Amino acid sequence: MARPVKKTPEEWRKEILNAAQNLFISKGYEETSISDIMDMVGGAKGMFYRCFQSKEEVMYALGNQMFFENNPFEAVKGRDDLNSLQKIRLLLTLNQSDTERNQINMQAVLILKDPHILAAAIRENRRVLTPLWLELLEEGKKDGSIKTEYTKELSELLPIINFWLMPSVFSATEEELLHKYRFIIEILDHIGLPLYDDDTMSFTEKFITDITETPCGYTLVPEKADNNNVKGGNEL
Numbered sequence: 001m002a003r004p005v006k007k008t009p010e011e012w013r014k015e016i017l018n019a020a021q022n023l024f025i026s027k028g029y030e031e032t033s034i035s036d037i038m039d040m041v042g043g044a045k046g047m048f049y050r051c052f053q054s055k056e057e058v059m060y061a062l063g064n065q066m067f068f069e070n071n072p073f074e075a076v077k078g079r080d081d082l083n084s085l086q087k088i089r090l091l092l093t094l095n096q097s098d099t100e101r102n103q104i105n106m107q108a109v110l111i112l113k114d115p116h117i118l119a120a121a122i123r124e125n126r127r128v129l130t131p132l133w134l135e136l137l138e139e140g141k142k143d144g145s146i147k148t149e150y151t152k153e154l155s156e157l158l159p160i161i162n163f164w165l166m167p168s169v170f171s172a173t174e175e176e177l178l179h180k181y182r183f184i185i186e187i188l189d190h191i192g193l194p195l196y197d198d199d200t201m202s203f204t205e206k207f208i209t210d211i212t213e214t215p216c217g218y219t220l221v222p223e224k225a226d227n228n229n230v231k232g233g234n235e236l
Contacts, residue, residue, distance in 0.1 A: 013051045015041040017065055020058045025100060029059060029107035056111045060121065063108060064128075066101040070094075073132045084140030088195060096204070106207075113168045122160055129159035137193075148192030165208070177208045 007015070019040035023032040034055055038048050052058050072091035079087055096102070112118050134155035140146030148154065161184060163169050165177060172180065181204060185196050196204070 009051060012041070012043065012047055015043075016048060016051055016058065017062050020055075021062055021066070021100070021104070024059070024062070024107060025103050029055075029111075056114060056117055059104070059108050059111060060117060060124075063101070063104060064124065066098070066104060067128075070098055070101070072098075073136070083143045083145035084136050085145035085194070088136055088140070092195065096207075102207070109166055109168050111168075112163070112166055118163070118169060122163060125159040125163075126156070130155045133158050146193055150191055154188075154191075154193060174209055178205060181205065181208060 016037060019037050020032070023036055023040065027036070032055075034045060034048050037055075037058070038045055052061070072094040075094055076082070076087040076091045079090070082090065112121065134151060137146060137148075137151040137154055141148070141151055165180060165184075167177060188195055
């Protein structure tokens, strides 16, 4: 009888990520255990720990994978019919329309409380997104659609704005988060980058409303969340 073909570590890693994505979306991150993931892929827990250190690391890797599978920067790159500002607005719309990734991102909010995962996420955003933003911003400066002298600074700032708006990183009520978001819009507009139209703003404001509530219904005002023993992962 032929021996079963052994999977490579990369094949195991891919299957674990795919199973985790399905389970996080169908059951939720908090309700999914490592055993659930390995039952779906047909492997032992030991194999999980050969590929990942924790469930939080799986969430982090999954966010990266889903971004690269549906990269909005690549989707707008060849659009010769749009100027750079229009491309940026379109990529924001495409990014917000990625329902499955938004579901994963929503569940990842709490695990960003882990400082190690937060630092890794910031580093990765800076490594991946800063050059993509810089390319678009420089293009906009050349075609005249973006009127700013701060393209380099903006390319470094934009990838980390989301972390400032995360209530698991900087404690805030829904009202405070919406105020911070409107502050960002005004600042960007003032320095020559009017990113948001009415549709984008409405979507983002709804997202902010959603992330200020945990699956258990608690508001993520930090101390209050801790006092009520709100369960959460260490973020991605």
